[in-house]
Amino acid sequence: MTTTTARQTPPVKGKPLKRKTEPICYIAPIILFVAVVAAWALFVSASGISRTILPSPFAIFREMSKNFVRDILPHLLFTLRVILTGYAVAVPLGILIAAVCSQYRIIIKATTPLIILLVVTPMITMVPLFMLWMGFDSKVRVIVVILQATPIICLNTLTGFTTTEGAKLELMRAMGATRLQTFVKLIFPNALPQVFTGLKLGCIFSTIAAMSADLAAGKEGLGYRIQQYSSLIMTEMAYGTILIVALIGIVLFQIVVMIERRVILWVR
C-alpha cells in the first residue's frame, strides 16, 4: 500500500520537470575513456606491435603536443570552417525541403527514394566529378558537406512532419486553422524530437563529408593531413589527427544535444 502511494506522488506543481542526471553519468564516459587508453597502452607494450601499425597513446600525445599548433591547428580551423559552413546551410535547407515535401503526400512519395539515394551516396565518390565541374577550392568542399548532410536532416525531419497524431490534427481542423497555422503551431513543434535526431546525424555526416572532400584532393584540411602523415609513416600524427576529427564530431554532437535539452522541455 505505502509503496504504491509513494510512487504516485505528483510532481511539484507549476514547475517543469527537470531530468536529473546522476553524477555517475558525467563520469562514466571519462572512466571508459581512461580504461580504453590504458588497455590500448597495455596492449601495445605487451604485444610489441610495430609503431607504424599501432603506436602507443602516449607517443601519439607526445607527437601531437609537439606539432599541434604549427601543423594541425590551421588545418583544423580550415576543416572546421568547411563543416560549420556546410552544416549551417544544410540545416535550414533540409528542414525547408522537408516542410515543402510534407505538404503533399504525392511529393513525399516521389522524393523519398531520391533523398535516400543521396543519404547513401558516399560523397567521396562524387568529389572528382565536382572538381571537374568547379575546380577545387573550399567552395567545393562546402558543397560536398551540404550534399551529404542535407538529405539525412531532411529525411528525419520529414518523418517527424508526417507522423502527426490524428487527434492533434483534428484539434486544428476543429478551429478551422490554415495550413500555415497547422504547420507552425502543431506539425513543427510536434516533430522537434525527430528534427533534433536529424540535426545530430547531420553533424556526424558533415564531419565525414568534410573528411571525404579533404581526402579526395587539395592541400588543406585535416583529411589531407591524415593522408600526408600516413604516406610519411608518421603514424602517431596520423592517429592523432584522426582523434581530432573524432573530437570535432563529438563536440558538435554534444552541442546539439545541449540545445535539444533546452528546447525540448516537455519530454518526461
Place this chain on the structure above:
Amino acid sequence: MSNAKIRLVGLNKLFHTRFQTIEAVRNVDMEFAAGDFVSIIGPSGCGKSTIIRMIDDLIKPTSGEIFIDGRRVSPHRRIPPEVIRKIGFIFQQPNMYPWMTVRENVMLPLRVFGLRDPEWARHADALIEMTGLREQRHAYPTELSGGSMQRAGVIRAMVHKPDILLMDEPFGALDEMTREQLNLELLDIWRATGKTIVFITHSVQEAVLLSNRVYVMGTNPGRVVDEIAVDLPRPRNLKLIVSDRFAGYCELLTGRIGQVELSQIK
C-alpha cells in the same frame, strides 16, 4: 423554418473501408435549440462520435443537411471561419499539445482565431482561475491529473466564447468522483453562459443529471431510436441523484437502450 441552433436533417454517413462499407449513421434528424443541454446516448459504435464530428465539420456527411443558426453547411466546402468560431469541441481524450504549457494550450484557440486583444487573455486566465488550474498553468500537460487535463480541455474549447459546445464523452475516462465533480462544474458553466451543449455519453446517470433532453441511439445502422425529455428541476445537484424521479428517468432510459440492444439480437 425553425429557429434551432443546430439542425440535422436526414443525415447519412457511410465509411468505405478496404473490406466493407459501414453504415455509421442512417437518416438522423436532430434539433438543438439555443441554450439547450441535450445528450446523445447509445451503445458503442452507434455513430455518436460520427454525428458530433459531422456537426463540427471534422468529417462530411454522405448525404443530408446540417444547419447552424439556420445556415446550411456546405457539403463540399469547409465550414466558414465565422461559423466554426461559434463552436467549441471537446474530445474524448484531453488532446493537449505536450509542448505547450497548460495556459498556452488553453490560449491556443485565441492564437488560431487571431484574438489578440489582451481582454481575451484575461478571459482565458479567468477560466483557468475558475477551474482551479491557476497553480498549474505553467506546467506541461503530462504533469496534470486526468481530471485537471480534461478541465483544461473544456476551457480550451470555450476560451473563444463559442455559442455551442460539442462534447464527445468528455469525462468517460475519469473515475466516478472526478466525473461527478466535473459534471457539476459543467452545469455551473452552462447556467452562467447559456451555451448550447451537445453531450455524448455512455452513462445513463450522467445523461439524466445534465440534460433537458436525451437522444437514444441504436446500432447497425446507427440511428435515433428514441427521444426523451428529462423534466427535472434546476439547478441540479448530487442530491437529485438519490431522488425517486431521477431513478425513474434512469430506469426509463436504461430500458430504452436495453430494448434497442435486444431488438438487435433478434
